[in-house]
Amino acid sequence: MNSRHEHIIQLVNERGSVSVSELAQLTGVSEVTIRQDLNALERDNFLKRVHGSAVAPDSDDVNSRMQTRYKIKQGLAEFAASQIGDGEAIFIEGGSTNALLARALASRSDLTIITVSHFIAHLLRDSQCEVVILGGQYQKSSESVVGPLTRYCIQQLNFHKAFIGVDGWHEDTGFTGRNMMRCDVVNAVMARGTWTIALTDSSKFGSVHPYPISIEHTFSQIITDDGLSPDIRNTLIKQKYQLDIVAQLR
Incomplete structure (x- = not known):
């Protein structure tokens, strides 16, 4: 080597x-x-x-991915937490930055957190907030549930905001993911018409993965860091996304 x-x-x-x-x-x-x-x-x-x-x-291992670009992801999670109002019910899909968001919200007793991620539910085991974990087929690699039962559970619940982790974005493909079944869950969430937020660090932009996200329903908001290139930033603005850029912690 x-x-x-x-x-x-x-x-x-x-x-x-x-x-x-x-x-x-x-x-x-x-x-x-x-x-x-x-x-x-x-x-x-x-x-x-x-x-x-x-x-x-180990890109499906949430605990390992939480350690990469940790300070940046922590800053994104703290900003995302500031977007959540008193008494809201929020859906948190999964991923490392979303796990940090859940941890940032753990002391807020007025919130209800709905998730498909057993990893996130475990993080919140001693939290003050209410936690609802959905049913479905358990994916060991991502520690999340997927499949028709998960889609059914999503259809039966109401929430004010949904925070989604993404694996990639490219101008030619839009948002994409590595895992077909997890993308199916995300698309079910977005079909609810709730305010949906792509919460991801800037390293995901410019890459393409096999499975599309949000073909029929676009994200309401994108939260990412200032490592985003000016060209991609301008493209997202032209596409009418609400784009929030969080300064990296240096």
Whole structure:
């Protein structure tokens, strides 16, 4: 393994996901070379390749992903918590930043938190808020429930806001996810017509994953950090999203 490979592994583990184009810029080699590097590193299980990006091999492990870009995600979670009014019922879908949001809300006894994530429910086991966890097929890798029963539960509940984790966004595809069944749950939430918020750090923008999110129903709001490129920021504004940029903690 050469020094460039070590640098790539470090970047992917720190960010969770890095695009091929960004890796080429950061390492000073061509995208063709980066793709060859990623093929070799994937064979040795150092990372996983998805369309146009590399992701950490434990990218479905919420506890591990909470540690990557922690300060940025914590800042996003604190801002998101400030958006929640007294007495609201909120849906928190899953993911590392959403887990930090749930932890930030744990002391608010006036709130009801609805979630499909057993990881988040476990974080809230000693919380002051009311916790509702939905039924469904349990996915061990993501510690979330999915499937028809989960969709049915979503249809039977009301909530004021929904916070959604996303895996990628690209101008050509919109928001995408790695897991088909989790994306199905997200689309069921968005079909309710509730105020939906994409809560994600800026490293997810520019990458594409197999499964589309929010084809028929767009997000009401996006909360991300100031690592977002000016081009992507302008595109999102032109697409009429309410875009909230949170300054990174340095």
